Amino acid sequence: MSRARERVVAAALELFAEHGxxxxxxxxxxxxxxxxxxxxxxxxxxxxxxxxxxxDPVLAELSSIAEAAAAxxxxxxxxxxxxxxxxxxxxxxxRLSRVLSFDPVVTRLIRQHPAMSPVTDLVDxxxxxxxxxxxxxxxxxxxxxxxxxxxxxxxxxxxxETLRAQLLEATTLLLKPRPPRG
Amino acid sequence: MSRARERVVAAALELFAEHGxxxxxxxxxxxxxxxxxxxxxxxxxxxxxxxxxxxDPVLAELSSIAEAAAAxxxxxxxxxxxxxxxxxxxxxxxRLSRVLSFDPVVTRLIRQHPAMSPVTDLVDxxxxxxxxxxxxxxxxxxxxxxxxxxxxxxxxxxxxETLRAQLLEATTLLLKPRPPRG
DNA sequence: GTCTATAAGGGGATAGAC
DNA sequence: GTCTATCCCCTTATAGAC
Numbered sequence: 001m002s003r004a005r006e007r008v009v010a011a012a013l014e015l016f017a018e019h020g021x022x023x024x025x026x027x028x029x030x031x032x033x034x035x036x037x038x039x040x041x042x043x044x045x046x047x048x049x050x051x052x053x054x055x056d057p058v059l060a061e062l063s064s065i066a067e068a069a070a071a072x073x074x075x076x077x078x079x080x081x082x083x084x085x086x087x088x089x090x091x092x093x094x095r096l097s098r099v100l101s102f103d104p105v106v107t108r109l110i111r112q113h114p115a116m117s118p119v120t121d122l123v124d125x126x127x128x129x130x131x132x133x134x135x136x137x138x139x140x141x142x143x144x145x146x147x148x149x150x151x152x153x154x155x156x157x158x159x160x161e162t163l164r165a166q167l168l169e170a171t172t173l174l175l176k177p178r179p180p181r182g
Numbered sequence: 183m184s185r186a187r188e189r190v191v192a193a194a195l196e197l198f199a200e201h202g203x204x205x206x207x208x209x210x211x212x213x214x215x216x217x218x219x220x221x222x223x224x225x226x227x228x229x230x231x232x233x234x235x236x237x238d239p240v241l242a243e244l245s246s247i248a249e250a251a252a253a254x255x256x257x258x259x260x261x262x263x264x265x266x267x268x269x270x271x272x273x274x275x276x277r278l279s280r281v282l283s284f285d286p287v288v289t290r291l292i293r294q295h296p297a298m299s300p301v302t303d304l305v306d307x308x309x310x311x312x313x314x315x316x317x318x319x320x321x322x323x324x325x326x327x328x329x330x331x332x333x334x335x336x337x338x339x340x341x342x343e344t345l346r347a348q349l350l351e352a353t354t355l356l357l358k359p360r361p362p363r364g
Numbered sequence: 365g366t367c368t369a370t371a372a373g374g375g376g377a378t379a380g381a382c
Numbered sequence: 383g384t385c386t387a388t389c390c391c392c393t394t395a396t397a398g399a400c
Contacts, residue, residue, distance in 0.1 A: 004365065021288050022204035025393065039366050041395070051291055059297040066304035078307050083357060086304075087349045090332045091342050097332030100292075103285055106203050109233055110241070110282075118245035122268075125251055125260050133340045137348040140334045141327030148326025150272045150279030155322055158315045164273045166319040170356055171265050186383065207375065221384050223377070367400070374393075382385075 005043045005053070007033055012050050017098035021051055023105060055100070058093055065089065126175055138174045146171065187225045187235070189215055194232050199280035203233055205287060237282070240275055247271065308357055320356045328353065 011032040015024040026047055030037045044050045069082040090097060110116060127135045149155060149167055193214040197206040208229055212219045226232045251264040272279060292298060309317045331337060331349055 021285050059295055063297050063300035066300040069307055082307055083353050090328045091346045094332045097329050101333035103203050115241040115245050118248040122248035125264055133344050134348045138352055140331050141352050144326040144330025145323030146272045147279050149322050150276045151283035152322045160273050162315050166316045167269045170320055170323050
């Protein structure tokens with residue numbers, strides 16, 4: 001890949017993470033690079049191609065994870081490898097996660113909303129005062145998991161009662177106060 | 183609230199869930215209602231106000247949950263109530279979750295991506311063949327939790343090693359094969 | 365590889381009639 | 383409450399010079 005293409009991808013990743021894909025125009029990418037829109041179009045025929053170039057490496061790595069895990073002998077080993085590799089992938093691409101994540105426009109609206117202050121209380125209530133980083137990670141996982149569970153079309157066939165029971169169990173499990181690891 | 187306003191909110195909710203907020207224009211909302219853009223603007227001064235009207239009821243309910251929980255006596259009771267109420271809120275608003283969720287443009291790109299087929303294998307590998315609804319819910323929770331954990335700015339101060347360790351523990355916990363509830 | 369210039373269209377938003 | 387008509391801006395994308 002040419003240097004110019006790499007610069008486009010790097011600029012796009014930063015802007016996508018900050019403003020979301022829909023909130024990022026080619027003009028913004030060009031400005032960030034210090035060139036014109038036409039120069040960007042010389043590297044990528046469409047905006048969609050830029051998005052794909054940004055997420056391609058991670059998707060490719062996901063594929064590698066699946067293949068490597070499938071080559072292991074026991075189901076337990078396969079699962080262990082897949083979990084560890086997926087977690088590692090997320091941690092190494094924290095910024096990219098933002099690209100895939102919530103619409104920044106909506107996120108901003110919610111954060112600025114006056115009704116959000118009691119939600120801070122809710123968080124305090126679930127984690128206790130001065131929560132450890134571990135507790136905070138678990139809480140964020142629960143929040144993301146709950147929202148995605150509500151949104152994911154792959155769960156559209158799961159009836160409300162089953163969904164509620166399982167979410168309750170998983171959430172209780174993750175938010176259970178446990179002694180810190182020794 | 184006037185009937186006309188309610189109709190706008192209902193149409194907007196459907197379209198936001200399908201196309202995302204950024205992907206939904208006032209023209210689309212007006213078309214869905216069978217009126218013109220100007221009629222929509224008569225009900226709401228800006229698009230932003232429509233978004234707020236859509237998410238307002240849920241935010242208000244979140245506040246109620248926090249207040250009700252805070253009134254309970256023991257920390258354990260407060261946590262139990264908050265968890266159960268939050269889960270219930272999500273289940274009763276499954277469609278709304280989509281509004282808050284991932285950018286539909288990006289979601290479509292990923293789903294259509296050729297490199298996604300091995301990811302299906304990865305899912306099979308983590309859940310086993312013909313997974314139960316419960317196992318599928320847990321997997322979706324893990325996926326949402328991992329992505330949000332990577333994206334959430336509130337965790338920006340957590341170093342990679344701590345994040346990795348905690349995500350590994352939480353993910354392993356949720357994906358551990360367990361005997362079905364009796 | 366980068367530029368200027370421009371096309372073609374859609375976005376949010378407004379004015380004023382009915 | 384709804385309409386027609388319009389404004390202004392920004393968007394993606396293209397043509398052709400350097």
